[in-house]
Amino acid sequence: MTSTIQGVSLKDKLLSEFELQRSALLLDNTLLDNFRNSSAKAFETSGFPGRKHEEYRYLNLEKELKEELSAPFSLSEKEEEGFQFDEQLLTDSCIKVGLINGFFSKKNSDFQNLPQGITIKSLADAIRENDKHALSVLGTLAKPSSDSFIALNSALFMDGLFIFVEKGKTIEPTIHISQQLKPEQALFAQARILLVCEENSNVKIVHHIKGEDSGIHCFTNTVIEAEIERGAKAEWISIQEESSNSAHIITTQAQVFSQAEFKHISIGLKGKLVRNNLNIVLEEPNCESHLFGYYHPSQGEVIDNHTLVDHRKPNCNSNELYKGVVDGNGTAVFNGKIYVQQDAQKTNAFQSNKNILLSEGGTVNTKPQLEIYADDVKCSHGSSTGVLDPEQMFYLRSRGLSISKAKALLLSAYAGEVLEEISNNSLKEALVNRIEKLINA
Amino acid sequence: MLKINNLHARVEEKEILKGFSLEVKPGEVHAIMGPNGSGKSTLASVLAGREDYEVTEGEIIFEGKDLLELSPEDRAREGIFLAFQYPVEIPGVSITNFLKTAIAEQREYKGLPPMEAREFLQMMKEKKELVEISTNLTNRSVNEGFSGGEKKRNEIFQMAMLNPKLSILDETDSGLDIDALRVVANGVNKLKTPENASIVITHYQRLLDYIVPDFVHVLYNGRIVKSGGKELALELEEKGYDWITKELVNN
Numbered sequence: 238m239t240s241t242i243q244g245v246s247l248k249d250k251l252l253s254e255f256e257l258q259r260s261a262l263l264l265d266n267t268l269l270d271n272f273r274n275s276s277a278k279a280f281e282t283s284g285f286p287g288r289k290h291e292e293y294r295y296l297n298l299e300k301e302l303k304e305e306l307s308a309p310f311s312l313s314e315k316e317e318e319g320f321q322f323d324e325q326l327l328t329d330s331c332i333k334v335g336l337i338n339g340f341f342s343k344k345n346s347d348f349q350n351l352p353q354g355i356t357i358k359s360l361a362d363a364i365r366e367n368d369k370h371a372l373s374v375l376g377t378l379a380k381p382s383s384d385s386f387i388a389l390n391s392a393l394f395m396d397g398l399f400i401f402v403e404k405g406k407t408i409e410p411t412i413h414i415s416q417q418l419k420p421e422q423a424l425f426a427q428a429r430i431l432l433v434c435e436e437n438s439n440v441k442i443v444h445h446i447k448g449e450d451s452g453i454h455c456f457t458n459t460v461i462e463a464e465i466e467r468g469a470k471a472e473w474i475s476i477q478e479e480s481s482n483s484a485h486i487i488t489t490q491a492q493v494f495s496q497a498e499f500k501h502i503s504i505g506l507k508g509k510l511v512r513n514n515l516n517i518v519l520e521e522p523n524c525e526s527h528l529f530g531y532y533h534p535s536q537g538e539v540i541d542n543h544t545l546v547d548h549r550k551p552n553c554n555s556n557e558l559y560k561g562v563v564d565g566n567g568t569a570v571f572n573g574k575i576y577v578q579q580d581a582q583k584t585n586a587f588q589s590n591k592n593i594l595l596s597e598g599g600t601v602n603t604k605p606q607l608e609i610y611a612d613d614v615k616c617s618h619g620s621s622t623g624v625l626d627p628e629q630m631f632y633l634r635s636r637g638l639s640i641s642k643a644k645a646l647l648l649s650a651y652a653g654e655v656l657e658e659i660s661n662n663s664l665k666e667a668l669v670n671r672i673e674k675l676i677n678a
Numbered sequence: 679m680l681k682i683n684n685l686h687a688r689v690e691e692k693e694i695l696k697g698f699s700l701e702v703k704p705g706e707v708h709a710i711m712g713p714n715g716s717g718k719s720t721l722a723s724v725l726a727g728r729e730d731y732e733v734t735e736g737e738i739i740f741e742g743k744d745l746l747e748l749s750p751e752d753r754a755r756e757g758i759f760l761a762f763q764y765p766v767e768i769p770g771v772s773i774t775n776f777l778k779t780a781i782a783e784q785r786e787y788k789g790l791p792p793m794e795a796r797e798f799l800q801m802m803k804e805k806k807e808l809v810e811i812s813t814n815l816t817n818r819s820v821n822e823g824f825s826g827g828e829k830k831r832n833e834i835f836q837m838a839m840l841n842p843k844l845s846i847l848d849e850t851d852s853g854l855d856i857d858a859l860r861v862v863a864n865g866v867n868k869l870k871t872p873e874n875a876s877i878v879i880t881h882y883q884r885l886l887d888y889i890v891p892d893f894v895h896v897l898y899n900g901r902i903v904k905s906g907g908k909e910l911a912l913e914l915e916e917k918g919y920d921w922i923t924k925e926l927v928n929n
């Protein structure tokens with residue numbers, strides 16, 4: 238059951254922009270025509286999800302989807318000015334990729350250390366060049382019919398990134414994507430990122446949503462499609478630090494093939510509203526996914542994580558650990574689904590969600606969902622919401638630690654279980670510091 | 679050093695300490711014995727400042743200060759140390775990091791400059807040797823997965839690191855094997871100076887062979903009902919608590 242929100246005006250506005258920009262949206266490739274049309278149709282049919290929509294019921298999107306938002310159809314030189322990476326999060330000799338208002342910014346990217354075996358380029362360019370790898374993935378993983386934000390993105394995205402890792406290649410340097418907005422007015426940015434990891438390749442990506450408190454209310458709708466082919470290994474670290482004026486929906490649709498491994502670490506630290514839709518399809522036998530998350534909404538913020546792991550074939554493993562800390566009147570949502578399809582015998586699937594509320598004003602909505610249609614499986618899930626353990630607090634205080642130091646120590650340890658999954662030490666340290674700052678704020 | 683006068687304390691509407699009084703002077707070792715549920719751990723918790731316990735009457739003066747006015751952390755910084763009967767596990771918090779923070783907080787409170795990293799490490803090394811605790815253990819998270827005896831040893835290690843004026847050992851001997859008992863007791867003895875004092879809560883006279891008390895008190899139903907020298911512990915070991923309760927009734 239879908240339901241549409243009252244403020245339909247933004248929807249109409251976006252659809253008329255679609256009509257106006259039709260030819261530009263083809264990106265010089267007529268093959269895109271069908272895709273654009275059907276995506277716009279899907280969006281027209283579904284509209285924006287309202288509060289009665291099962292998947293979006295905890296989000297007050299209506300407040301964020303204001304009529305003044307408009308989709309950008311180009312990136313100006315001026316908008317490319319003053320772009321800065323977050324130096325603390327950059328790892329040694331990483332490849333820097335700048336993404337502004339949903340557009341690839343060559344000027345703000347640094348491919349100096351780009352090794353053989355990987356291509357990173359503007360998605361619009363890849364489409365113009367009729368790149369068969371890009372076109373074969375676009376819209377096939379993230380289906381416009383499945384979600385209205387995917388539909389909207391598919392109808393309106395003008396650019397984004399295409400990352401292609403060749404067969405058998407291990408890419409040593411981390412790919413650091415810094416996604417930012419340079420708004421002159423209220424923007425509704427659509428960014429599209431495609432990742433193709435060919436057989437037995439290996440790549441690590443850091444995706445940093447770097448929001449700036451410009452005072453302008455914006456909305457970003459990012460869709461990521463990741464194809465992890467046989468024997469490949471991909472690690473995606475998503476760091477969400479969205480502006481406190483803006484909302485961001487990040488949909489990641491990954492498809493994992495035999496012997497391949499997808500590891501996703503989501504660190505949600507800031508943003509007026511951040512929604513992660515992380516959907517993993519374990520498409521073939523003997524593959525695995527590892528999902529880790531830490532989220533820390535503070536006063537006035539909402540961080541919502543919806544994850545889905547779809548076990549389709551036998552002998553696949555998935556595990557998932559999401560931990561959150563809710564400060565002030567912040568809101569955290571966790572909804573974790575695991576499907577084990579009839580064919581997926583010998584599945585191992587584990588999921589755990591833990592939440593700590595730091596004050597009485599905070600809210601946690603957690604819903605683990607397990608749907609199992611196979612009989613020979615090992616699955617477990619659990620979720621908990623609580624406060625800091627008073628016994629532990631007392632123990633630390635009885636050794637002379639102040640309440641704030643004791644809290645900081647316990648919360649760092651709590652977050653540590655997720656952060657220790659980050660193999661790069663400098664990145665891990667930087668995030669530990671950032672979380673400690675949040676804790677001590 | 680410590681003066682407890684007519685202390686009454688309750689938890690969840692239940693009165694547990696009912697007029698407890700005790701004076702501890704520098705250099706003294708006091709043993710507190712008493713049947714299960716008599717209020718020994720409650721006393722320890724009240725001294726350390728656990729907030730679940732409400733003091734309804736009486737006073738505690740520590741080094742001239744009203745202890746009940748102080749937060750648990752300030753009590754610790756003033757020199758009170760409680761070795762817990764059941765030390766809690768704190769996954770993810772390393773013992774080293776925890777002690778570093780504890781010492782830093784203590785020094786800041788006392789207006790001392792921060793301890794040099796080298797000095798801290800040197801002190802860790804010395805104290806580890808003193809209580810014969812292995813680096814294997816101190817490299818781990820606080821008490822996580824520790825055996826009962828290892829937890830107790832870790833308590834004494836922390837005590838050695840924090841160098842308190844008054845230590846309260848709540849059944850530190852329970853769960854220790856004979857060798858560990860000797861090591862822990864030795865550690866406590868080596869830390870003893872004419873300036874500091876300890877309150878040793880125990881059920882077994884055996885510990886008092888190693889840590890020789892100046893006074894032994896029997897806590898019964900929230901009050902001290904009998905005090906004596908170390909021979910009282912022997913007597914209790916022999917005769918149990920019955921004779922004391924009978925004595926009480928007869929009086």
Ligand SMILES: Nc1ncnc2c1ncn2[C@@H]1O[C@H](COP(=O)(O)OP(=O)(O)OP(=O)(O)O)[C@@H](O)[C@H]1O
Nearest residue numbers: 689690692694713714715716717718719720721730
């Ligand atoms: N948090 C609490 N809630 C309810 N009752 C409590 C609580 N803490 C202690 N009590 C009760 O107070 C009484 C004294 O407990 P306490 O732990 O002080 O005894 P103890 O002398 O240390 O006993 P033991 O020798 O078994 O360690 C017991 O009856 C106990 O059940």
Ligand SMILES: [Mg+2]
Nearest residue numbers: 718719720763
């Ligand atoms: Mg006790």
